[in-house]
Amino acid sequence: MAAPSFSAADYLGALQALMPRGRIWPRDVSSVQAKVLAGLTKVYEAQNQRANNLLVDAFPQTALELLPEWEATLGLTATSAGPAATFAARQALVVARLIGANGIAAGDFAxxxxxxxxxxxxxxxxxxxCGQSRAGAHVGDVDRMFEWIVTAHALPSMPFGSYGPALLQQEMQRLAPPYGFLKFIFN
Structure with a gap:
């Protein structure tokens, strides 16, 4: 169900209906009283539209006017998604930060x-x-156990514009456990 949207004429009709009856309370739109009420109804119409916008902005995925508030709440800036990020990119970053990774497993990163x-x-x-690795496996040090290889597959649309790979690296490094090392490969 869509939020109700009322015009100034709707509010004028409602205000006139609330007025007492009688000769000194004219309903004619050319009367001084109707003109005064019409001046008030433009404010009510604007408030109605702003209230409807608030319903949209209450959710970060569709926020426009309150997007800076969402970003500030999460410690982001308008340029966190890139120097020339679109609203969609900024919204996606806010949603990702809110939903976030639910753990530090490889699937959570994906x-x-x-x-x-x-x-x-x-x-x-x-x-x-010895006894656990397969023949031909890389012989390395213990630090390799904490290395994760993040492979980004074909970024045809580059969701965050030219800032794309940098944002992915920044967000993955932020989520990585302190003992982990991330190695990035972009295909």
């Missing part, structure tokens, strides 16, 4: 990246262990 408009895969490494 879900978070999808909220931003990216398709990624995350693979982890494990150090060589």
């Amino acid at each position: 879900d978070y990246a999808a909220l931003l408009g990216y398709s990624i895969t995350v693979a982890g490494n494990a150090p060589f262990r």
Whole structure:
């Protein structure tokens, strides 16, 4: 159900209907009383439209006027999604931050990246262990166990414009556990 939208004429009719009856309370639109009421109804119409906009702005996915408020609440700035970010990009970043990653597993990173408009895969490494690793596996140090390889697949639309890869890296680094190392590959 859409929010009701009332015009100044609707409000004028309502105000005139609330007036007492009698000769000194004319209903004629050319009367002084009707002109005074008509001056008030323009404000009521504007307030009605603003209230309807508030219903839209209450949700970050559709926010326009309150987008800066949503961003400030989450510690973002207008340029967090890039120097020339669109409203859609800024809204997507706010929604992603609100919904966020629900954990630090590879699947959680992929879900978070999808909220931003990216398709990624995350693979982890494990150090060589005698009896557990396969032949031909990379022999490396223990730090490789905490390295995740984030592969961003074909970014045809570049959801965040030319700032695209930088935003993905910034957000993934923010979510990474403190002991983790991220390596990015952009296909």
